[in-house]
Amino acid sequence: MDRRSLIKSTFILGTGTWLLPSLLSGCSADSQFALKRLKLTRKEERLLGLLSETIIPKTDTPGACDLGVPVFIAKMIDDCSSAEELAMFSKGMELFAKSTVNGISFERASTDERIRFLEDTHEETLQLFLVAVRTRTIEAYTYSKYVTTKLVPYKLVPGPFRGK
Numbered sequence: 001m002d003r004r005s006l007i008k009s010t011f012i013l014g015t016g017t018w019l020l021p022s023l024l025s026g027c028s029a030d031s032q033f034a035l036k037r038l039k040l041t042r043k044e045e046r047l048l049g050l051l052s053e054t055i056i057p058k059t060d061t062p063g064a065c066d067l068g069v070p071v072f073i074a075k076m077i078d079d080c081s082s083a084e085e086l087a088m089f090s091k092g093m094e095l096f097a098k099s100t101v102n103g104i105s106f107e108r109a110s111t112d113e114r115i116r117f118l119e120d121t122h123e124e125t126l127q128l129f130l131v132a133v134r135t136r137t138i139e140a141y142t143y144s145k146y147v148t149t150k151l152v153p154y155k156l157v158p159g160p161f162r163g164k
Contacts, residue, residue: 033071037086038078044093048073050107051096051130052137054114062146064137072140073133085132092129099126 033045040048052064052073064070077089101109101117109117121127141147148154 033074033078035074035078038074038090040074040093044097045070045074047097047106048093048133050114051133052140054111054118055134055137056141057111061151064141067141067144067146069137069140069144073136076136076140077132088125088128089132092125092132095123095126096129 033040049065049070052069056064056069058066077086081089096106099106099117101113104113106114106117118130121130
């Protein structure tokens with residue numbers, strides 16, 4: 001084995017040994033999101049994705065789920081919310097997971113029924129939850145790489161210098 005191959009192998013082995021514990025601790029069977037304070041079940045994660053996709057559906061442009069909006073929502077609530085806001089979000093998520101649309105679960109309802117449900121909700125905790133999700137969905141979508149580079153490309157305000 002030549003010196004170059006030995007150094008390369010040592011580097012790969014050392015890096016793998018160093019990264020392995022962090023990779024294993026980041027993977028949990030309960031959640032696809034890496035959250036510290038907010039606890040969501042798989043069903044709640046799917047509902048959060050479905051809710052964000054109902055707010056910004058996939059058309060000729062990517063939908064909310066295509067751009068990772070549900071993960072953004074969960075991370076922002078987990079990282080940037082006070083304990084009171086986190087408790088309110090969790091309670092709203094529980095209520096949302098238990099609620100039905102005309103006797104059908106939110107997951108199985110048609111798009112029109114979902115939209116009507118979101119518009120006609122009058123329970124205060126559920127409304128606060130939906131406002132938080134709607135706000136974070138719009139924020140995540142408008143700040144996403146796709147929107148800022150493809151839909152509405154950023155241009156410097158003064159523009160380029162064009163000398164005569």
